[in-house]
Amino acid sequence: MVLNSPGIRRVARGVRRRLRRLAEPPVPATAYRLVPEPVFILSSVRSGSTLLRVLLNSHPQIRAPHEMHLRTLAVDLTKPYSKKAMSELGLDQRExxxxxWDRILHRELVRSGKQIIVDKTPGNAGIWERLHEGWPGARYIFLLRHPASMVNSLIDNRPDRELEATVREVRGYVEAVEAARTALPGLTVRYEELTARPEEVTQEICAFLGVPWTRRMLEYRKGDHGPFVPYIGDWSDNIKSGKIQRARPLPDAADVPAALRDTARAWGYPC
Known part of the structure; x- marks a missing residue:
C-alpha cells in the first residue's frame, strides 16, 4: 500500500479541514443574517394583504414595502470552481x-430608517419551510379571509377568469397558509375583522410585534406606500381610496365551492 499516494493525501486534507471546522467555535444563527427577525405575512392572493401592509407601513417603526417576490430571485453557480469555492466557505446555493434575500431586506430596512421589516408577498406561503429554515427568528402573521370571498374577488377583478381554475389557485394558497399556521408560531389576523375593527386588530398586531400602537396606522392615505400597480400588490380603487373599506358579506354556505369547504371550516367560517 502506497501511503503517500495522491488519493491518500486528498483524504488527509479533507480530514484536516473537517477537524479545523469542528474546532472552531459555533457561530450564532443571528450572525448569518443582517435582518435576523423579519416579519412575513403568509396569506393568499386577494386576502387583504395590501391593506394590511399599508396599515403597518404607516407605523413609524415598521417598513412594509410592496411585494418583493424574494422566492423568484435565485443564485446561479455557473462554473464548477464557483461551487467548489463557495463550498470551502460553507456556502451552498440555498444559503x-x-x-x-437577506441583503435586500436589510437594504430596504436601512433606506427606510425603521426597525422592523415586513414582507407580504402571497407567494411566500408556498415557501414557508424555506423562510423558517433561512430565518429561525422570523415572526409570522397569518392573514385569513373566507376562501370563497377570495375566489369572488379574483373573478370580480378579472371577469375572464374560469371559476374552476380560480378555485384551484386559491386552494393552493389557503392549504399552504394552513400548513404554515399549523407548524409555526405566529399571530392570526382575519381580513373581515381587520376591516370591521381596525383599531382593535392593529393594536393586537402592534402588541405581537412589540411596538406601541399609533392612530397613524388607520390614516394610511397620509403616507407614501409606493405605487398601487399589478404584480406587486393590490391596485383596486378600494386600496387607492386611502380608506379602510368594509369586507364584503360572507358568502352563503351553499355557495362555498366543495374544494374550499375543509379549509373554510378549519378557519371557522360557516359552510
Whole structure:
C-alpha cells in the first residue's frame, strides 16, 4: 500500500479541514443574517394583504414595502470552481440565496430608517419551510379571509377568469397558509375583522410585534406606500381610496365551492 499516494493525501486534507471546522467555535444563527427577525405575512392572493401592509407601513417603526417576490430571485453557480469555492466557505446555493434575500431586506430596512421589516408577498406561503429554515427568528402573521370571498374577488377583478381554475389557485394558497399556521408560531389576523375593527386588530398586531400602537396606522392615505400597480400588490380603487373599506358579506354556505369547504371550516367560517 502506497501511503503517500495522491488519493491518500486528498483524504488527509479533507480530514484536516473537517477537524479545523469542528474546532472552531459555533457561530450564532443571528450572525448569518443582517435582518435576523423579519416579519412575513403568509396569506393568499386577494386576502387583504395590501391593506394590511399599508396599515403597518404607516407605523413609524415598521417598513412594509410592496411585494418583493424574494422566492423568484435565485443564485446561479455557473462554473464548477464557483461551487467548489463557495463550498470551502460553507456556502451552498440555498444559503447563497438566503444571503441575497437577506441583503435586500436589510437594504430596504436601512433606506427606510425603521426597525422592523415586513414582507407580504402571497407567494411566500408556498415557501414557508424555506423562510423558517433561512430565518429561525422570523415572526409570522397569518392573514385569513373566507376562501370563497377570495375566489369572488379574483373573478370580480378579472371577469375572464374560469371559476374552476380560480378555485384551484386559491386552494393552493389557503392549504399552504394552513400548513404554515399549523407548524409555526405566529399571530392570526382575519381580513373581515381587520376591516370591521381596525383599531382593535392593529393594536393586537402592534402588541405581537412589540411596538406601541399609533392612530397613524388607520390614516394610511397620509403616507407614501409606493405605487398601487399589478404584480406587486393590490391596485383596486378600494386600496387607492386611502380608506379602510368594509369586507364584503360572507358568502352563503351553499355557495362555498366543495374544494374550499375543509379549509373554510378549519378557519371557522360557516359552510
Amino acid at each position: 447563497l440565496e438566503y444571503l441575497l
